[in-house]
Amino acid sequence: MEREDDVARMFARMDALIDELAGSGPRIDPHTHLGLDEDGMAQTLEELVGNLDAHRIERAVAFPLHDPDRGENYTVPNDRVLEWAAQSNGRIVPFCRLNLTGDPLTEARRAISLGASGIKLHPRAQAFSVDDKRLDPIFAIAAEHKLPILIHAGRGMPPIGDQLATAAERHPDSILILAHAAIVDQDRIASLVAGRPNVVFDASAWSPVDLHGLLTRVPPEQLVWASDLPYGTIRESLLSTLAVLLEVGASREVTAAIVGGTMDHLLRGEHAVLSAAPIAPRERVVNLARQRVGGYLVALLPSIWQRRPDYVGHFGLAAAVCRDDEGELGSVAELIILAEATWTAALERAGTERPTLDDVRETFELLLAAWVFAYSPVTQRRWEALA
Numbered sequence: 122m123e124r125e126d127d128v129a130r131m132f133a134r135m136d137a138l139i140d141e142l143a144g145s146g147p148r149i150d151p152h153t154h155l156g157l158d159e160d161g162m163a164q165t166l167e168e169l170v171g172n173l174d175a176h177r178i179e180r181a182v183a184f185p186l187h188d189p190d191r192g193e194n195y196t197v198p199n200d201r202v203l204e205w206a207a208q209s210n211g212r213i214v215p216f217c218r219l220n221l222t223g224d225p226l227t228e229a230r231r232a233i234s235l236g237a238s239g240i241k242l243h244p245r246a247q248a249f250s251v252d253d254k255r256l257d258p259i260f261a262i263a264a265e266h267k268l269p270i271l272i273h274a275g276r277g278m279p280p281i282g283d284q285l286a287t288a289a290e291r292h293p294d295s296i297l298i299l300a301h302a303a304i305v306d307q308d309r310i311a312s313l314v315a316g317r318p319n320v321v322f323d324a325s326a327w328s329p330v331d332l333h334g335l336l337t338r339v340p341p342e343q344l345v346w347a348s349d350l351p352y353g354t355i356r357e358s359l360l361s362t363l364a365v366l367l368e369v370g371a372s373r374e375v376t377a378a379i380v381g382g383t384m385d386h387l388l389r390g391e392h393a394v395l396s397a398a399p400i401a402p403r404e405r406v407v408n409l410a411r412q413r414v415g416g417y418l419v420a421l422l423p424s425i426w427q428r429r430p431d432y433v434g435h436f437g438l439a440a441a442v443c444r445d446d447e448g449e450l451g452s453v454a455e456l457i458i459l460a461e462a463t464w465t466a467a468l469e470r471a472g473t474e475r476p477t478l479d480d481v482r483e484t485f486e487l488l489l490a491a492w493v494f495a496y497s498p499v500t501q502r503r504w505e506a507l508a
């Protein structure tokens with residue numbers, strides 16, 4: 122029981138830190154999924170709303186996963202998301218997902234008439250290019266209804282920075298949300314669309330360094346916090362985003378915009394309100410012990426996601442870095458040791474099976490917090506002050 126109590130205490134403290142850093146403005150999540158994915162991932166309306174309630178999230182945009190029932194046009198999963206949103210008391214903002222091989226324009230019109238408040242495009246899963254001319258009428262109908270378009274720009278694709286920039290340029294009236302901090306081609310796309318108030322990046326990228334890198338290229342108001350539930354978690358994504366904002370010296374107003382204010386504008390069909398320039402310099406001085414901890418923890422992520430043991434021993438290597446004389450990384454080591462104990466217990470419970478998704482999330486959130494505090498000394502000090 123002792124370990125479970127420690128984990129619960131750590132999570133409560135993380136939530137307190139999130140509250141302290143986020144301020145009291147509305148929190149709006151622009152990127153969540155509902156339903157079922159071919160990869161086995163799933164999220165019900167009750168699970169999503171439970172997650173929103175647990176973290177004081179006012180509203181979340183939701184769209185279908187890569188649903189086995191998608192057919193040519195995503196009609197069935199789109200209808201399910203629209204129906205769930207209708208039952209959600211305004212907590213869920215439904216976006217429709219489209220597929221270019223079917224009849225996306227008819228499906229977009231149909232879904233918008235039924236209440237879709239935006240469009241999700243997934244160039245990898247649906248195998249199309251974002252500057253495909255067949256998308257022009259989709260961008261046009263979204264602009265006509267002032268609805269944002271969220272585009273997958275994460276892993277698993279060739280670099281598409283130039284195509285995204287072309288699309289943003291060709292459709293200045295469309296509001297584009299580039300998912301996963303556009304890590305598919307971040308530096309290229311960010312330098313091409315920096316300062317465009319119709320293009321924002323969502324922060325669901327796991328890595329604080331990816332977010333920090335983005336903020337060296339674009340004004341901070343071009344970032345919006347996002348969880349990517351059920352793949353990411355609210356706690357992990359908020360903590361990482363807020364740590365980066367604290368680290369780069371973002372003001373309380375800018376932070377409030379990133380946590381929800383900007384999405385509120387975008388969902389009303391307004392563009393983001395941008396300041397002049399990026400606030401983070403391209404260079405950053407990093408303590409090497411902190412960088413080593415981060416490297417070992419990042420190397421652990423695939424084991425956790427694939428629900429495997431830590432064969433290499435990265436937990437131990439990361440914790441060992443923290444055993445320096447000054448004890449500066451002691452609070453980071455505490456999280457690493459707890460994450461390892463939690464993962465070991467999950468593997469033991471699973472026996473010949475794999476740990477559950479809840480097990481993955483528990484270890485992942487502890488591990489991510491350790492990484493975030495190793496990355497950001499100023500956030501680590503705020504964490505320690507809450508002990």
Ligand SMILES: [Zn+2]
Pocket residue numbers: 152154349352
């Ligand atoms: Zn997603």
